[in-house]
Amino acid sequence: MDKEKLLQIYEKIEEYQKIIISVHKRPDGDCLGSAFGLKDIIKTTWPEKEVYAVGENVGYLSFLGPVDEIKDNVFKGALVISVDTASEDRIWDQRYSTGDMLIKIDHHIPVHNFGDIDYVDTGRPSCTLIIMDLFNLFNDKLKMSDIGAKALYTGTLTDTGRFKYTGVDGDTFRSVATLYDNGLSTKEVYSNLDVRTDQLTKYKGYFLQHYKKTENGVAYINILPRHVKKFKVSLGEASSLVNELGYFDDCPIWILFAEYEGKIVRARMRSKGPAIDKLANKYDGGGHRLACGANLGTWKRAKLLLKEADLLAKQYKEEL
Ligand SMILES: [Mn+2]
Structure with a gap:
């Protein structure tokens, strides 16, 4: 945690009206x-400020509230x-660039630094x-409601x-404790996240029967528009099943390839051993050491990526 920089961010939030x-x-x-x-922290602390959250609404997250237009x-x-x-x-x-000042807050391996802070x-x-580090560092000044906690x-x-991945530590749970102290009710969260439609349930059956494995241990699946159309699920829903491929002892890496509009292929890559972020970088992607996305463009490039991932899996097993 960089307390000095968080102080700078706090001061800018305090300074700006909008x-x-x-x-x-x-x-x-x-x-x-x-x-x-x-948004909730700022609005609860300074009700007179104008605060907007802009972006795209996503169905399964609609219980968090609508974005602002x-x-x-x-x-x-x-x-x-x-x-x-x-x-x-x-x-x-x-339109972000037309604002007065830009702050970037992120936890991905940096691609570009683009903010003023x-x-x-x-x-x-x-x-x-x-966000909770910021909140906890200035907990004598900042307030939060149950909406923000949720x-x-x-x-x-x-x-x-669900608290399983690398990086979860004592700080994680200390921060979560703060959320409970600010009115968190987990019931609504779970009742919204732990649901699956009939369509996706049936698609999951298809998914589990059609994944493949490479020679050296990459589990993968290719999702084509006609598959998801047949089951009436969206690509986003289909892609949410990526970790269904993460249960194999013999596959330290797993990848979901999906073809988007205009025949653009994207990959969701996951690992429980070898670092995959460098590989993702090579294919116009990135993210975290063990979880990345990549923009492949074509199925041909998807094949190339798969080959390289297979090599990573091989090297990883040899080193064990
Ligand atoms: Mn994230």
Whole structure:
């Protein structure tokens, strides 16, 4: 935790009357959780401030609240805070650059530093935990309601794989304790996250019967538009099953390839051993040491990535 930089961020939030928080494209629980959590902290502490969370609504996260729609001129004179986003091209609202000042708060391995203040802590397993670092450091001044607690809990839960992934430590649970102290009720969170539609349940059956493994231990699946159409699920829903491939003893790496609109192929890569972030970088992607995304473009490049991942798995097993 960089206390000095968090102080700078606190001072800017205190200084600005208008604050816009922006998420990344195709936002996940951590991203929207960070945005709504931070918005709640600012609004609860300073009710007179104008605070917006801009981005995209995502169905299964709608219990966190709707994002704000704002006109271009709102950015004028505003402090813009980008959360959970490693590079500026991933920022959902590209009007971010028309604000007065930009702060980046993130926990991904940095791709670009793009803020006037960049706060990146790759030691935190979720971006929500950085928002909580800020909250806890200034807990004599900052306030939070149960709405913020719910958002921050949701982001922490989803980005840590329910407290299972690397990076979860004592600080994680001390921060979560703070959320309980501020009115967190987990019932609503679980009743929204632990649901699955009939369609996705049936698609999961298909998914589990159609994954493949490479020679040296990469479990993978190729998701084509016609598969998801047949089961009436979205690509986002289908991709949420990625960790179903993480249960194999003989596969330290697993990858979900999905074809998006315009035949663009993207990968979700996961590992429980070898670092995969460098490999993701080679394919226009990145993220964390053991969890990355990559923009492949074509199935041909997907094959190349798979080959390289297979080599990583091989080397990893040889070193064991
Ligand atoms: Mn995150």
